[in-house]
Amino acid sequence: MNFEGLEYKNTILHFGGKSVLEITQTFPTPFYLYSEEILEKRIESYYEAIKDHNIQLMYSVKANSNLSILKMIHKKGLGFDIVSGGELFRCLQIHVPGNQIIFSGVGKTEEEIEFALKNKILFFSIESQSELYLIEKIAKRLQVVAPINIRVNPDINPKTHPYISTGLKENKFGISADQFEDTIQTALTLKHIELCGFGYHIGSQITDLSSKIEALEKSKNFIKIFNKYKKLQFFDIGGGLGIQYKKEEKVPSPKDFIESILPYLPKGDLTILLEPGRSIIGPAGIYISKILYIKNNYGKLFYIVDGAMNDLIRPSLYNAYHEIIPIIEKQDLPQIVDIVGPICETSDFFAKNRLLPLMQENEFLAILSAGAYGFVMSSQYNSRPRPSEILIKKNHQVQIIREKETYFDLIKPEIKFLNE
Ligand SMILES: Cc1ncc(COP(=O)(O)O)c(C=O)c1O
Missing domain, CATH: 3.20.20.10 (Alanine racemase)
Structure with missing residues (x-):
């Protein structure tokens, strides 16, 4: 892997010196992950x-x-x-x-x-x-x-x-x-x-x-x-x-x-x-999402993940390319897949016709180079609370730096007008 700070150690993806798999065991996906x-x-x-x-x-x-x-x-x-x-x-x-x-x-x-x-x-x-x-x-x-x-x-x-x-x-x-x-x-x-x-x-x-x-x-x-x-x-x-x-x-x-x-x-x-x-923050961030469902429609394979264009809009907005890799390294034969989110828009995709190893539901994917113009461009479209942001400190401690929004955050600016 030739991306800064990313490597597989014993088949597990490490970012900024820390196992990404371990972080998914503590924090629910989707989330942004940064490395100090x-x-x-x-x-x-x-x-x-x-x-x-x-x-x-x-x-x-x-x-x-x-x-x-x-x-x-x-x-x-x-x-x-x-x-x-x-x-x-x-x-x-x-x-x-x-x-x-x-x-x-x-x-x-x-x-x-x-x-x-x-x-x-x-x-x-x-x-x-x-x-x-x-x-x-x-x-x-x-x-x-x-x-x-x-x-x-x-x-x-x-x-x-x-x-x-x-x-x-x-x-x-x-x-x-x-x-x-x-x-x-x-x-x-x-x-x-x-x-x-x-x-x-x-x-x-x-x-x-x-x-x-x-x-x-x-x-x-x-x-x-x-x-x-x-x-x-x-x-x-x-x-x-x-x-x-x-x-x-x-x-x-x-x-x-x-x-x-x-x-x-x-x-x-x-x-x-x-x-x-x-160039300061882009390579220092990745976005982690879990495969919810895998389906094959008319011979086309879809990995439907729990993240969506409301969290990371660059692929939908600019057709931007982000490298996407499994957080457990796979040797399985690559498949051509579309990686898509749950939002009701055909433009809700992270990758189209991408070669990725055959994966299973509930496995995780990392979307690379997501530190810049990622979270800042997020929205609550489809009433999806924005994801959390997590930081791997230099001493390899992991800390949350923005909580995942709640359903209440979605309605807070509106609720007081209900009875008027
Ligand atoms: C005025 C201005 N300065 C700096 C930047 C930062 O650009 P970049 O993130 O590509 O370094 C932008 C981004 O569009 C900008 O509009």
């Missing part, structure tokens, strides 16, 4: 390459916002990139200082801007001139100065899935290159705005680094324009490094990625920010 050891290794891989450079990592909270995960990441010295008031609230719960938080997103509301200003965040990544004027208005009312970076849309193809490419001219993100200089000039006229720098985020699950280099090459001109007006303090090159999803796939590590872009980074007295999400 793998998470820290991913962060170390970034640190190894950035240590002599003025580069700051701002973990992208959207990838996985569990409080215990955020706390571990905060302890390792990363700042945070948020996209909503809710994500800010989560960061504040674990006592992240405002000056370690940056705020991206095309649709920040007045309440969110005020909340962020009151908590003195490092800067807002602004994505339109209208947003700039709204921030000015709120900062004026609060009698503060709002630090901002301009998010530019550099029109670059990140060669990834269309739903997760964000820096093409047809995407909603950032300010177009032809409005860049004008936005700088506008920002400089506003008394309650302090222009600090600019940045971009061109997309996610990027494994071909040529687009990253192209964006840096294109930035030279943006830097030149910016420097005409102000000293560049922050240059934010976003997140987007991809991870391994397929067995045979070889993808750049965080260290490989940084080393390949270092020659293209601007030099001088400025801070370069990176917003990695998936």
Whole structure:
């Protein structure tokens, strides 16, 4: 097995040094399972390459916002990139200082801007001139100065899935290159705005680094324009490094990625920010589910598992591929199967026409590389309580970091209206 932190020992799958079978004997499936050891290794891989450079990592909270995960990441010295008031609230719960938080997103509301200003965040990544004027208005009312970076849309193809490419001219993100200089000039006229720098985020699950280099090459001109007006303090090159999803796939590590872009980074007295999400937490999480039923319809084999698209939607949403393996290694002849959940949608699948050994009902499957954009995208569709999240600590102790929701959690916001 060539996935980080995963191996079969005496036919039993171990993740982060711990037997997954043992964990299924304590916790009911389905659940997400994370490894602190793998998470820290991913962060170390970034640190190894950035240590002599003025580069700051701002973990992208959207990838996985569990409080215990955020706390571990905060302890390792990363700042945070948020996209909503809710994500800010989560960061504040674990006592992240405002000056370690940056705020991206095309649709920040007045309440969110005020909340962020009151908590003195490092800067807002602004994505339109209208947003700039709204921030000015709120900062004026609060009698503060709002630090901002301009998010530019550099029109670059990140060669990834269309739903997760964000820096093409047809995407909603950032300010177009032809409005860049004008936005700088506008920002400089506003008394309650302090222009600090600019940045971009061109997309996610990027494994071909040529687009990253192209964006840096294109930035030279943006830097030149910016420097005409102000000293560049922050240059934010976003997140987007991809991870391994397929067995045979070889993808750049965080260290490989940084080393390949270092020659293209601007030099001088400025801070370069990176917003990695998936490449920090993706490989540090797997999702465990139990086979409820096996059936053969018209010669097609289905493994019907107790997890579903409401817990992990990536396969249904993007047709994303996740490797799926049994937690007890099998030598049986592989079969072609569909792995599907109990939800009443044909799109409720984890894999289609996948080669897997013949398995039995009540056996467990692990869905790999599920730490990022997994639980955070879950829902309660079909009135299914969201699953639990479990952490394997570095000392190999296992602890729950989010309880499975109850039936009462499903109805809590509604119940008080029943008698009105
Ligand atoms: C602005 C911004 N920064 C960072 C990220 C994190 O990307 P990734 O998880 O691919 O590193 C995203 C994700 O879409 C984003 O929108």
